[in-house]
Amino acid sequence: MNDFCLRPDALKTEEKIAVARVLDSGNYVLGAEVGAFEDRWAGVCGTRMAVGVANGMDAIEISLRALDIGRGDEVVTTAMTAFATVLAIMRAGATPVLADINPTTGIMDVQSVRRCVTSRTKAIVLVHLYGHVRDMEHWLALSNEYSIPLVEDCAQSHLARFEGQSCGSFGVAGAFSFYPTKNLGAAGDAGAVVTSDDVIAKQARVLRDYGQDGKYHHVSSGLNSRLDELQAALLLARMDWVEEFTERRKDIGAHYQRSLSHPEVGLLAAPAAPENHVYHLFVVLCARRDELCRHLSARGIQSAVHYPLPLHKQPACGGIRCDPSGVPNAERHANYCLSIPCHPDLDDADVESVASAINGFV
Ligand SMILES: *Cc1c(COP(=O)(O)O)cnc(C)c1O
DSSP states (O other): OOOGGGSOHHHHHHHHHHHHHHHHHTOOBSSHHHHHHHHHHHHHHTOSEEEEESOHHHHHHHHHHHTTOOTTOEEEEESSSOHHHHHHHHHTTOEEEEEOBOTTTOSBOHHHHHHHOOTTEEEEEEEOGGGBOOOHHHHHHHHHHHTOOEEEEOTTOTTOEETTEETTSSSSEEEEEOOTTSSSOOSSOOEEEEESOHHHHHHHHHHTBTTEEETTEEOSOOOBOOOBHHHHHHHHHHHHHHHHHHHHHHHHHHHHHHHOOOTTOEEOOOOSSGGGBOOSOEEEEOTTHHHHHHHHHHTTOOOBOSOSSOGGGSGGGTTOEEOTTOOHHHHHHHHHEEEEOOOTTOOHHHHHHHHHHHHTOO
């Protein structure tokens, strides 16, 4: 699914230079590298500011807390996402409410969110699942209609665009993860909040550093969620490559969309425009999912399940509220979904061999 050692030698050389630069600087946390990375990442996202934090989960928690969301407040998100999305809402002190997905995309369903909203709903966390950004006009209209801020979980959607605008810049804040497997990954944990709102950016800077607004002056019970110089320097080096890697992911996604043709293997909706989907994951749907996984494994092809349980079935989410009509599409998706290899180091022959292995499933 991922082999980090396959990245180009030229990039490995640039990474070593970046690491040496940090070691020689004697600055290890929240320094010049973090500042440079924040500026460049905000530029990529088309927001005025980016705030580097320790990981993607913290980026979501900090975005919510910067909006003053906490105890007694409800936050609607999807039943089909990484556990971190919901854990971030719980850690902010708010109550998560889970909406169902659109079965053709796997992404949260607008009508289901309407059923989840109450007078206590203080934010909607929209996850651009698998790297697919779509229907933004509907999400913005819903956010305006209810006056509920939209927070984007962009952990899977680096560089995805909708009508030319980058993900992370539609909502009041966008949360990114740079976990190693993400489309832009560090050599460890890292994350960022992007926003064009001065208050949110200022709050996020305070919250990531023990809630201090100046040295040893603490105005809130913040987190220790600072970004390391080493990770920021590595991210800066890798940013020079991420556009090329993303184009490769898009080509692989389009290749699979064209060549997968097994009657029992369903595809999710293709993006309306290539810029909408950066294929963090390529997911197929199959009623005999576990058999398909074994069939591929016997041919030396790895696959994985994102995610095997909708969040309300996680033991840690007992009693969590869902759409009052239930989340049947998320439940079905969890039983059918299989992620197949999709990363920039695959060549066309690799992609073709995965496709023909799937098409040969009996
Ligand atoms: C990876 C991921 C996160 C969490 O990011 P971390 O950096 O691992 O904390 C949150 N949401 C989604 C959708 C993710 O894929």
